[in-house]
Amino acid sequence: MSTQSLTTATPKPRRNWLRPLFRDWDRTQMTVSFIILGLIALAPLVVDSPYYLGILILATLYAFIGVSWNIVAGYAGQLLIAHIIFLAVGAYTTLVLLNQFSVSPWVGIPIAGLVAALLGVLVAFITLRYGLKADYFALFTIALMVALRTLFLKWEFVGGALGIGLRLSNPSWLKMIFDNKEPYLYISLALATLGMILQYLIYRSKMGKYFIAIREDESAAAALGVNTSLYKTLAVVIGAALAGIGGGFYAMYVTFVDPPQVFDLGLNVEIVMAGPIIGGLGSLAGPVLGALVNKPLAVLIRGFLSAERSGTSLIVYGSFLILAIMFMPRGLAGVLHSIYNKLSRQSRESKSGGSQSGSA
Amino acid sequence: MDLQIFFQTIVNGLFTGGIYALVAIGLTLIYGVMLILNFAHGEFLMLGMYLAYWAFTLAGIDPYLAVPIAALLIFGLGALIQSGLVQRVLSAHPLNQIILLLGVSTLIIGLVQFFWSAEAKSIHVSYETSVIPLMGLRFSIPRLIAFLSAMVIALGLFLFLRFTRVGKAIRAVSQSRDAATLMGINVKYIYLLTFGIGAAVTAIGGVMLTPNYKMIPTIGQQFGVIAFVVVVLGTMGNFLGAFFGGLIIGVVEAFAGYLLGGDVKIIASMLVFILILLFRPAGLFGRRRA
Amino acid sequence: MALLDVQGITKRFGGLVAVNDFSLSVDRGHIVALIGPNGAGKTTAFNVIAGFYKPNDGKVFFDGVEITGLRPDQVCKLGLSRTFQVVRPFGSISVLDNVMVGAYARTSDTRVAREKAEEALEFFGMQKFAGSTASGLPIASRKRLEIARALATGPKMMLLDEAMAGLRPAEADEVIAMVRKMSEEKGIAILLVEHVMKVVMSLSERIAVLHHGEKIAEGNPSDVVQDKQVIDAYLGEANVTSR
Numbered sequence: 001m002s003t004q005s006l007t008t009a010t011p012k013p014r015r016n017w018l019r020p021l022f023r024d025w026d027r028t029q030m031t032v033s034f035i036i037l038g039l040i041a042l043a044p045l046v047v048d049s050p051y052y053l054g055i056l057i058l059a060t061l062y063a064f065i066g067v068s069w070n071i072v073a074g075y076a077g078q079l080l081i082a083h084i085i086f087l088a089v090g091a092y093t094t095l096v097l098l099n100q101f102s103v104s105p106w107v108g109i110p111i112a113g114l115v116a117a118l119l120g121v122l123v124a125f126i127t128l129r130y131g132l133k134a135d136y137f138a139l140f141t142i143a144l145m146v147a148l149r150t151l152f153l154k155w156e157f158v159g160g161a162l163g164i165g166l167r168l169s170n171p172s173w174l175k176m177i178f179d180n181k182e183p184y185l186y187i188s189l190a191l192a193t194l195g196m197i198l199q200y201l202i203y204r205s206k207m208g209k210y211f212i213a214i215r216e217d218e219s220a221a222a223a224l225g226v227n228t229s230l231y232k233t234l235a236v237v238i239g240a241a242l243a244g245i246g247g248g249f250y251a252m253y254v255t256f257v258d259p260p261q262v263f264d265l266g267l268n269v270e271i272v273m274a275g276p277i278i279g280g281l282g283s284l285a286g287p288v289l290g291a292l293v294n295k296p297l298a299v300l301i302r303g304f305l306s307a308e309r310s311g312t313s314l315i316v317y318g319s320f321l322i323l324a325i326m327f328m329p330r331g332l333a334g335v336l337h338s339i340y341n342k343l344s345r346q347s348r349e350s351k352s353g354g355s356q357s358g359s360a
Numbered sequence: 361m362d363l364q365i366f367f368q369t370i371v372n373g374l375f376t377g378g379i380y381a382l383v384a385i386g387l388t389l390i391y392g393v394m395l396i397l398n399f400a401h402g403e404f405l406m407l408g409m410y411l412a413y414w415a416f417t418l419a420g421i422d423p424y425l426a427v428p429i430a431a432l433l434i435f436g437l438g439a440l441i442q443s444g445l446v447q448r449v450l451s452a453h454p455l456n457q458i459i460l461l462l463g464v465s466t467l468i469i470g471l472v473q474f475f476w477s478a479e480a481k482s483i484h485v486s487y488e489t490s491v492i493p494l495m496g497l498r499f500s501i502p503r504l505i506a507f508l509s510a511m512v513i514a515l516g517l518f519l520f521l522r523f524t525r526v527g528k529a530i531r532a533v534s535q536s537r538d539a540a541t542l543m544g545i546n547v548k549y550i551y552l553l554t555f556g557i558g559a560a561v562t563a564i565g566g567v568m569l570t571p572n573y574k575m576i577p578t579i580g581q582q583f584g585v586i587a588f589v590v591v592v593l594g595t596m597g598n599f600l601g602a603f604f605g606g607l608i609i610g611v612v613e614a615f616a617g618y619l620l621g622g623d624v625k626i627i628a629s630m631l632v633f634i635l636i637l638l639f640r641p642a643g644l645f646g647r648r649r650a
Numbered sequence: 651m652a653l654l655d656v657q658g659i660t661k662r663f664g665g666l667v668a669v670n671d672f673s674l675s676v677d678r679g680h681i682v683a684l685i686g687p688n689g690a691g692k693t694t695a696f697n698v699i700a701g702f703y704k705p706n707d708g709k710v711f712f713d714g715v716e717i718t719g720l721r722p723d724q725v726c727k728l729g730l731s732r733t734f735q736v737v738r739p740f741g742s743i744s745v746l747d748n749v750m751v752g753a754y755a756r757t758s759d760t761r762v763a764r765e766k767a768e769e770a771l772e773f774f775g776m777q778k779f780a781g782s783t784a785s786g787l788p789i790a791s792r793k794r795l796e797i798a799r800a801l802a803t804g805p806k807m808m809l810l811d812e813a814m815a816g817l818r819p820a821e822a823d824e825v826i827a828m829v830r831k832m833s834e835e836k837g838i839a840i841l842l843v844e845h846v847m848k849v850v851m852s853l854s855e856r857i858a859v860l861h862h863g864e865k866i867a868e869g870n871p872s873d874v875v876q877d878k879q880v881i882d883a884y885l886g887e888a889n890v891t892s893r
Binding site: 073077079081126130132134135136138139140142143144146147150151153154264265266269273277281305310311312313314315316317318319320321322324325326329 | 397445448449452454455456458459460462463464465466467468469470471472473474475477478577578581582585588589592623624626627630631633634637638639641
């Protein structure tokens with residue numbers, strides 16, 4: 001009878017290429033996020049219904065917007081509450097450029113990002129110049145949102161109270177108007193992917209470390225050579241630009257915006273805040289996890305509450321926010337992180353335990 | 361602008377300002393004691409309005425008689441929110457506090473929208489267009505009643521804080537939580553009370569606005585923002601500041617409404633707000649509370 | 651020419667004069683201690699030198715350049731680093747990441763920054779903590795992290811604000827060794843604020859004494875501790891050979 005152990009120490013070849021993807025928590029987050037995005041990319045193969053595809057489109061877009069807010073509020077820790085103003089400005093810019101100046105959204109959306117970035121510079125400048133701290137900064141952004149809403153209500157050039165709608169036209173790639181959902185899904189997936197990559201690059205770079213340092217302790221950061229004003233401005237501007245781009249696509253997809261719709265805290269909670277908070281503010285995977293759990297879950301719950309009645313999405317998102325803060329302050333990513341730590345501890349222990357096969 | 365319109369605008373502004381003062385007092389009380397900005401504050405006002413609406417359509421109760429009911433119910437709601445939710449995040453990161461309250465605000469708006477729909481609602485009482493003409497000016501009776509009630513309640517609250525034991529305890533906590541604890545004051549209970557009172561007072565303001573007022577579930581948001589403006593203007597945590605600040609903003613808004621049109625008058629408050637934040641963040645009454 | 655040249659700085663807070671006409675110079679590679687009772691103005695002086703406060707009067711020069719009124723990050727980039735009395739780690743990230751923030755003061759390249767950070771940790775024998783989350787460290791390690799982080803910025807001089815406070819004797823000895831190593835091996839000048847006299851006596855070449863915001867004595871350690879004014883204001887007779 002052989003006493004040699006049947007399970008030898010040779011690693012199973014299938015596992016080899018998986019390991020590097022999960023080597024550390026950061027990589028794991030990126031891997032998981034891209035797996036989710038990848039699955040969504042494959043969704044049109046199995047899903048026909050425009051309704052469900054529509055949910056995926058919005059969820060993916062929300063993930064992208066979530067990344068934009070995550071950079072400012074999660075990594076740099078700035079209390080920029082009314083982030084929606086950047087999305088709104090981006091939405092308006094894109095539609096105005098298309099309707100009044102026949103500028104293709106493929107150009108219009110990047111321009112929207114630029115315009116939103118300029119607004120971001122203004123916000124950062126005012127905040128820093130006048131030393132608006134934490135709470136006051138939050139209030140300032142909200143007041144700005146209300147002021148912008150009123151302004152846009154009266155501004156005839158952008159439609160005033162009637163808002164701006166996409167001029168009906170035949171489907172065209174140039175105008176980013178499609179008659180089926182798939183192209184929208186791929187654009188929004190592309191945005192989400194670019195957002196994740198950008199977020200990761202920032203996170204691993206000097207800028208990312210500086211953002212985190214500012215969040216953790218601004219004075220200590222300054223003492224270590226961090227130009228806090230510059231980097232806070234960068235965080236706001238980057239977040240604003242991305243939100244502006246997202247807003248541009250949002251406008252092309254929903255085809256109509258008006259001031260009370262987009263300069264609205266309820267929309268802010270749904271698009272900007274709910275995702276990262278549920279997913280985990282300040283984490284790499286937070287925006288994707290959060291948005292992809294959020295939106296479908298919200299739709300499901302609304303179905304139970306009879307989705308036609310208004311207010312249901314507010315009920316859902318409000319509850320999500322409350323539950324997240326009370327029970328899951330580090331979000332889904334935080335929960336997964338604990339699980340990951342436990343699993344990797346176990347696997348390390350079993351490896352050291354299992355290598356006794358030589359001493360049978 | 362002739363003199364009569366000028367004074368009429370001031371009167372109208374003061375009447376609205378009285379409500380603002382009440383709402384702001386509630387907000388500043390909460391901030392002064394708990395150092396937390398109640399981002400759900402406007403929703404208490406909105407709930408007051410809808411409760412009055414409900415009482416009126418259900419049982420024909422005159423809105424002004426609904427005041428005690430609304431006050432009690434919203435006090436209870438406020439106390440519940442404080443002890444169940446807010447208490448847990450008092451020592452958490454400000455971002456978490458803001459998010460929690462935004463969540464509460466969103467949830468409340470959602471619930472109201474669910475039960476009463478997003479359509480504008482209003483109640484009409486028989487005396488809503490009655491006016492008392494005095495000195496060439498017209499004093500609208502409902503608004504006059506609202507204003508006087510607001511003054512009475514503000515005064516009552518002031519006396520309560522000044523002279524009763526509980527009121528003094530509240531003021532003690534707002535000055536130094538630790539010292540108050542050492543004096544044997546049950547701080548958690550004070551927090552509960554304060555949040556409840558702040559919410560109730562605001563709801564009363566809402567009730568008194570109802571006659572002939574178009575209400576929608578999100579109406580609280582703009583009052584909430586205005587309340588913040590008033591609180592910052594009057595210095596955060598300062599009772600008298602909130603009171604006078606409310607009257608001032610009411611008048612400023614009335615003039616803005618006359619000059620620019622009713623739907624954009626809120627921009628006047630926003631401009632005032634931004635100006636204060638930039639040039640005198642400590643408010644009219646100076647030193648900002650730490 | 652002195653590396654750090656503080657010339658008559660005065661700092662007022664409303665009616666209170668925290669630091670009054672304070673002058674001090676520290677030469678390259680030297681260790682100077684600043685002592686005095688609590689509230690004497692030592693940390694205020696540090697904050698003025700490091701750029702956290704603007705002085706009402708006076709100037710500060712570092713390596714020949716006037717740094718009065720510069721921002722803290724600008725002062726750091728010129729080669730003057732500081733630590734804080736109550737340590738301020740970046741709690742939710744790792745020790746290595748903490749030190750890397752310091753290293754980025756000299757480079758924008760992540761690989762270079764990581765190398766510098768690892769060097770700084772090795773210099774203090776802290777490599778094994780590299781992956782630990784900063785908030786989980788005990789106080790002694792956090793104090794060492796604070797110094798390692800400042801070292802990673804590649805300074806010519808360091809301001810150490812009560813680096814020994816709260817440490818047990820053995821832990822304090824470790825920090826003393828760190829400071830000495832920085833001075834001897836890297837030629838970094840040190841200005842330290844300290845209450846623990848044993849540390850002051852064993853490390854510093856010169857001592858300045860601050861009392862009610864004014865310098866009441868300065869000189870070599872043995873002279874200063876026997877100065878009557880210093881004894882009256884701060885030391886007390888028995889403290890000359892304390893601990």
